[in-house]
Amino acid sequence: MINFDKYDVIIFDFDGVIIDSMKVRDNGFKAIFSEFNKTDVEKLVKYNRLNGGLSRFHKIKYFHEEILNKDIDESVIHKYAEKFTEIMKKELVNSNYLIKDTVEFIKRNRDSKKLYIASGSENNELNYLCKELGIGDCFTAIYGSPTHKNDIVKDIIETNKYENSKVVLIGDSINDYEAAKVNGIDFVGYNNISLKEFSSNYVDKFSMIMG
Known part of the structure; x- marks a missing residue:
C-alpha cells in the first residue's frame, strides 16, 4: 500500500x-473535425485515448500529418485549438x-x-x-x-x-x-x-x- x-x-x-473528461474530449475532436472522414477522426479519438497526457496542439498536428498525411501551419493548429477550448469551457465546468x-x-x-x-x-x-x-x-x-x-x-x-x-x-x-x-x-x-x-x-x- x-x-x-x-x-x-x-x-x-x-x-x-x-x-x-475523456468522452467530452473525444466529442470535442469530433466536433472540430466534423468536416473530415469519420474513419480518420476515429483514428484520432483512439490516439487521444492512448495518449491522454499529450496536448491538443500535438494531437491536431498528429491528425493532419500522420493520419491525413497533410502539412498544417501553426496558425491553423491554433485556430482548431481555440475551437476545442471553447467547447471544453462550456462542457467541463459541470462539477x-x-x-x-x-x-x-x-x-x-x-x-x-x-x-x-x-x-x-x-x-x-x-x-x-x-x-x-x-x-x-x-x-x-x-x-x-x-x-x-x-x-x-x-x-x-x-x-x-x-x-x-x-x-x-x-x-x-x-x-x-x-x-x-x-x-x-x-x-x-x-x-x-x-x-x-x-x-x-x-x-x-x-x-x-x-x-
Missing part, C-alpha cells in the same frame, strides 16, 4: 485523474465530471503538502476550469500546454529546488509515467490498470490509502 507521507510535493495530471475520490484526497492534503497540476490541457483553459469548479485554490500552481508535461515537471522541481525523492506524480497515462521517469521522481498510476505493467505504484481508490 502506498504511503504518501514521505512526499512533500504531489503533482497531479488533470484529465482522468481529477476530472472524468459532476469531477472524480470525487481524487478531490477528497486533494482536500485532505492541501494544507500539509505542495500540490500542483501538470496537464496536457491548454493552460488558460485549465486554470479557468479549476477556478470554476472550485478547486483552483487547492494548488500551489496549475500548469498546462503548450508547454510539454516533461518540461512542466522539470520546471516545478528546479524552480522550487525540491528534492526529487520528495516529489511524486500521479497520472493515468503512459505520458505521465514518462514525465515522472525522465525527471527522476516517483510515479503513481491511477484510473488505468494498464499502467501496472510499468509501475508497481498504483492506486485503485485514494480513500483506501494513508495520506
Whole structure:
C-alpha cells in the first residue's frame, strides 16, 4: 500500500485523474473535425485515448500529418485549438465530471503538502476550469500546454529546488509515467490498470490509502 507521507510535493495530471473528461474530449475532436472522414477522426479519438497526457496542439498536428498525411501551419493548429477550448469551457465546468475520490484526497492534503497540476490541457483553459469548479485554490500552481508535461515537471522541481525523492506524480497515462521517469521522481498510476505493467505504484481508490 502506498504511503504518501514521505512526499512533500504531489503533482497531479488533470484529465482522468481529477476530472472524468475523456468522452467530452473525444466529442470535442469530433466536433472540430466534423468536416473530415469519420474513419480518420476515429483514428484520432483512439490516439487521444492512448495518449491522454499529450496536448491538443500535438494531437491536431498528429491528425493532419500522420493520419491525413497533410502539412498544417501553426496558425491553423491554433485556430482548431481555440475551437476545442471553447467547447471544453462550456462542457467541463459541470462539477459532476469531477472524480470525487481524487478531490477528497486533494482536500485532505492541501494544507500539509505542495500540490500542483501538470496537464496536457491548454493552460488558460485549465486554470479557468479549476477556478470554476472550485478547486483552483487547492494548488500551489496549475500548469498546462503548450508547454510539454516533461518540461512542466522539470520546471516545478528546479524552480522550487525540491528534492526529487520528495516529489511524486500521479497520472493515468503512459505520458505521465514518462514525465515522472525522465525527471527522476516517483510515479503513481491511477484510473488505468494498464499502467501496472510499468509501475508497481498504483492506486485503485485514494480513500483506501494513508495520506
